Amino acid sequence: MINLDHISAAPLLPEVKEVMIDAINSDLHNPSSQHQAGEAAAERVEAARESVRQLIGAGGGKEIVFTSGGTESVNHAIKGVALASRNGGNHIVTTNIEHNAVIRSLKRLSGFNFKVTSLPVDETGRVNPDDVAKAITDKTLLVSVMHSNNETGTIQPIKEIGAITRERKVLFHSDAVDSVGIVPVDVDDLNVDLLSFGSNRYYGPHGVGGLYIRKGTRIFPLLEGGVQEHNKRGGTENVIGIIGMGKAAELAARDMDTRMTHLLALKNYILAHLPEYIDEYLINTNLEYSLPDLLNVSLKYIEGESVMLMLDGDGVAVSTKSACATGSLRASHVLMSLGLSHADAQGTIVISWGIGNTASEMDRFFASLAESVKMLRDMSPLYKNHSNMS
């Protein structure tokens, strides 16, 4: 299989597999236990925390909370800050293109007397920092804007928004699940108070992630119980997963530049050669501000899901939208926010590659895509009508 669906799942790196298998075979004890066996496990967890800390430029390990992944991190950040708010703050500012973890957390809060302002993005998929500044009121307790979008790869002006929230003394959370480990993300440079991230995005395991909480941030835990994670998240740690995440973070930091060069070369290869294989498509990714490893393409007159299934038959995996939204028949809220028609939004495939992919794999993908698109358009009444019109 050619994995052009890295955004849903990136393969574990050999070095990550190695440390996870070693952890499995090491019979590590509970990191909270006070005997030597417990301390040995705790040391492994703390070493992983240090690698993660370095990856995002956090000031100290106590600012990093290990979670069960990006969704927990986002829920923790948003619900935790909202419920801990004092002085009547009940207003949150966000954008129309956030991941469902943000949208649903905010929707839940809006059932409990919190007010949400959701900002539009322009046709390139970016929010205007001035809109954020205007939306902030004296009741605003939190601004939550994603670093990059999981469907389009478009990167938001987080640093500019962070300067505004810093000046206005409002907490700022960024869902950076799809950026951390792929492009440089530094919590101080970005002026964020909270940052959500995962592990699989940079070739670590699924089901483990982290939340950066700037020292001094007032927040309630989401998972309450034991005193783990500096009393910020109860529950015995996913030690094996954390060890894998730590190794993945270490390698992501070390190899980021060379990886970005490779990923960007493939992006340019796709952009250069796609026109040789298909016509009548839209690129929904902002090419000036975006991730190096993802393109969102709308294929006119046909269904993205049909294309995905035909490519799958040819051994090429792509996605049509967030894997988290699988089963939902609705068009992507992200693409609708860009102003796409419902038909164009449904005609979308998301192509996301990794450090193991090659240009010759892209050629195979192009050929398969061209054939799929032709076959589907030949069957498409929409395409026939269009052809008759022109």
Place this chain on the structure above:
Amino acid sequence: MINLDHISAAPLLPEVKEVMIDAINSDLHNPSSQHQAGEAAAERVEAARESVRQLIGAGGGKEIVFTSGGTESVNHAIKGVALASRNGGNHIVTTNIEHNAVIRSLKRLSGFNFKVTSLPVDETGRVNPDDVAKAITDKTLLVSVMHSNNETGTIQPIKEIGAITRERKVLFHSDAVDSVGIVPVDVDDLNVDLLSFGSNRYYGPHGVGGLYIRKGTRIFPLLEGGVQEHNKRGGTENVIGIIGMGKAAELAARDMDTRMTHLLALKNYILAHLPEYIDEYLINTNLEYSLPDLLNVSLKYIEGESVMLMLDGDGVAVSTKSACATGSLRASHVLMSLGLSHADAQGTIVISWGIGNTASEMDRFFASLAESVKMLRDMSPLYKNHSNMS
């Protein structure tokens, strides 16, 4: 090391290691992805769910939600049911000996207009079902009572309480983290609507667990985002951990009887031989209703933590209380609830063994314990005073 601290960490079974390592090497994709690679991952997750379903006698797989462990399960159950309550229900009944995950979740809710009645236990550590019946009012939305206590191993009359909650039409959650996989637990037999459990207790990995939610139970998700876990828990699954948990559940169900026989034989061995090595101790475990693999012992006139550290020096791991409470200097709330003095509560060690432990290991433990107790009592002013008095 002789691991007599299984309650904090049980070693992974060889079969569990094998399936986890296979999962790591299989490059499994995202179970929510619709292509073949995603479906292959989903099949592995669903096979694990079926093993877990069978272990606890759930009616269908949709009633099982995979979580990041017992703490998430408990937070999800309690906060999820409370926040979803309608018709003015704002009262929850629990006991004084619950795990901190329950206590802290309820404490958080009490800051948001929920009322909590916490029931005492008798000197054997059990709650009286009649007390539960009396505590239920027309505002009661939930009763939460643990199946077995993590510090004493004492088992509560869950079935009797379940009959009451069923009759009174109040939801019933049981924190069964320390029982599931060790003793028979059947959600229908117990009349529970929600049941929290983990994976490490029965030799699966840490950081993964489950929540049973009876069909029709009104509950909000704790982690909101994608449509994973039948829309009950967002976030890409910890696939490797879930596969390990599934194998552990399968083996726990298959081998439960033989394991219990072995564990109970070791319990009886300890009870029979401990008096040959030490005197002046209390057994805080209810010997009629308790787990087969844990004893809570208060060693008079000395500190349990000192005993734990000396045993550790001899290569024997025990605990003094919940690993989740490490770092807290306070005496165990569980033991104080049994009526122990502060001094006796601080003199406690928790001995918890597993299917790999042997009687000869117990002999080594006894010898080390006898030496540690003697040395500590020789230094103890409390013990000297006591000796002078008698």
